[in-house]
Amino acid sequence: MFTLRKTERFEQEVKKSRFLAAAGPAGSEEEARAFIAGCGSQDAGHNCWAFRIGGVYRFSDDGEPGGTAGRPILQAIEGQGLDRVAVVVSRWFGGVLLGTGGLVRAYGGTAAMCLRAAEREAIVDLAALSVVCAFADEGRIRASLAGIAGAVADSADFTAEGVRLLVRLPRDRLDGFIRTVADITRGQADIALPEG
Structure with missing residues (x-):
């Protein structure tokens, strides 16, 4: 469409x-x-x-x-x-x-x-998700988003443990992005669909 x-x-x-x-x-x-x-x-x-x-x-x-x-x-x-x-x-x-x-x-x-x-x-069907990662991993995650057309980190919240990024990207790129984040963070990132 x-x-x-x-x-x-x-x-x-x-x-x-x-x-x-x-x-x-x-x-x-x-x-x-x-x-x-x-x-x-x-x-x-x-x-x-x-x-x-x-x-x-x-x-x-x-x-x-x-x-x-x-x-x-x-x-x-x-x-x-x-x-x-x-x-x-x-x-x-x-x-x-x-x-x-x-x-x-x-x-x-x-x-x-x-x-x-x-x-x-x-019309690109977008998916939204939350990524919680260590401070040291934020830059590499943002860099991986730069290679995905239409992807954007909407906002970032900083906590004592790390960073929470709210990410939007084309739904057909979601699985690959999740694998990339798992590789970058050595499986330590918490990835979830936002509530609501």
């Missing part, structure tokens, strides 16, 4: 009606709703939208006939294998009725063209 790297816009005219799409990344439903609120045009007749974040998806026809706007926008998101994405398509009526089929094509097509133009990035 992929998400978008940044916000993308696309505009087209369909039978004198103007359609403007804005698509962007959204990591949560709150982010998606904020994006939608921020990208809708106040002077447009309709601001139709859809978002998908994992198993959560929502869409709105914003006054257009049912099923002619929000659902086609959502289908454009899903059809391109995207997740964690929100799309708003604003319409300014140009005086020519498009009919239900024309609205479906216009909203879905505008969203799809906007998404095709957008810069994408792969």
